[in-house]
Amino acid sequence: MQTLKDKVILITGANRGIGKSLVKSSLEKGARKIYATSRDLNKMPNFGDERVLLLELDITDNAQVLKVAEKTKDVEVLINNAGILSQGNILEGEISAVENNMNVNYYGTINMMRAFAPILEKNAPAKIVNMVSIVAYSSLPSLAGYSASKSALFSATQSVRIELAKKNIVVQAINPGAVATDMTKGMPFDMPSSDSVASLILDKVEEGELDIVPDEMGIGMFNAWKEEPSKLAEMFSNMYHGE
Numbered sequence: 001m002q003t004l005k006d007k008v009i010l011i012t013g014a015n016r017g018i019g020k021s022l023v024k025s026s027l028e029k030g031a032r033k034i035y036a037t038s039r040d041l042n043k044m045p046n047f048g049d050e051r052v053l054l055l056e057l058d059i060t061d062n063a064q065v066l067k068v069a070e071k072t073k074d075v076e077v078l079i080n081n082a083g084i085l086s087q088g089n090i091l092e093g094e095i096s097a098v099e100n101n102m103n104v105n106y107y108g109t110i111n112m113m114r115a116f117a118p119i120l121e122k123n124a125p126a127k128i129v130n131m132v133s134i135v136a137y138s139s140l141p142s143l144a145g146y147s148a149s150k151s152a153l154f155s156a157t158q159s160v161r162i163e164l165a166k167k168n169i170v171v172q173a174i175n176p177g178a179v180a181t182d183m184t185k186g187m188p189f190d191m192p193s194s195d196s197v198a199s200l201i202l203d204k205v206e207e208g209e210l211d212i213v214p215d216e217m218g219i220g221m222f223n224a225w226k227e228e229p230s231k232l233a234e235m236f237s238n239m240y241h242g243e
């Protein structure tokens with residue numbers, strides 16, 4: 001077990017939602033230092049702990065990513081949490097929504113992994129933790145661009161996992177179903193709080209599980225997919241067509 005105690009952790013999109021909860025959970029786990037990053041520092045909550053250092057970071061701005069990497073050469077655990085959800089199906093949705101999902105969730109996270117891999121290698125044993133989604137396994141058409149970006153991110157995560165396997169860097173994917181945050185506001189199901197899910201995520205991260213599904217809804221969907229991939233596709237078809 002590689003615990004997070006005394007580790008130096010960087011978390012993207014830390015100003016709200018799951019990212020903010022991951023900062024709080026990392027503090028509870030005894031992290032030595034947490035770089036909490038956000039694209040607008042005015043939106044940052046006060047974490048009330050001097051182990052938290054705030055940095056401005058938009059993951060789609062590669063120059064800024066490289067600048068932040070220059071300042072954070074002691075990072076041992078990189079948590080790529082930042083993400084967006086732009087809704088729309090493939091045939092009628094805005095093409096800009098497809099592009100935006102891809103730019104943040106896929107290309108932005110790739111920027112981070114490329115910038116931080118050499119730092120993590122120097123500081124190994126180390127970890128990369130990518131917030132993916134259960135829709136990486138099967139597309140939900142109302143969120144088609146988001147699903148595609150998360151499938152692409154899951155693929156990149158699996159690739160980097162192998163690329164870094166001999167360098168003592170563990171690469172983990174988090175694939176939640178639904179968590180109560182701004183991203184899922186108004187969705188018609190019961191969802192666990194981001195604080196409770198963040199704590200489960202970090203427990204599993206410490207245990208070294210590679211593909212982590214932290215919530216009940218996600219586990220139900222993942223089990224359906226494991227039994228037979230078409231079962232998850234059928235669940236998503238029923239959700240899409242309101243059946």
Ligand SMILES: NC(=O)c1ccc[n+]([C@@H]2O[C@H](COP(=O)([O-])OP(=O)(O)OC[C@H]3O[C@@H](n4cnc5c(N)ncnc54)[C@H](OP(=O)(O)O)[C@@H]3O)[C@@H](O)[C@H]2O)c1
Binds near residue numbers: 176
């Ligand atoms: N909530 C769920 O049910 C769920 C399920 C599966 C996966 N996830 C994933 O979990 C992660 C966190 O989601 P959440 O539910 O906490 O969403 P959220 O409440 O909407 O928070 C998203 C965070 O990402 C940041 N962000 C967006 N674009 C960014 C960029 N270009 N550069 C840096 N930061 C950026 C946001 O910053 P601003 O405040 O500046 O916009 C915000 O801090 C996402 O990757 C999401 O896809 C969530």
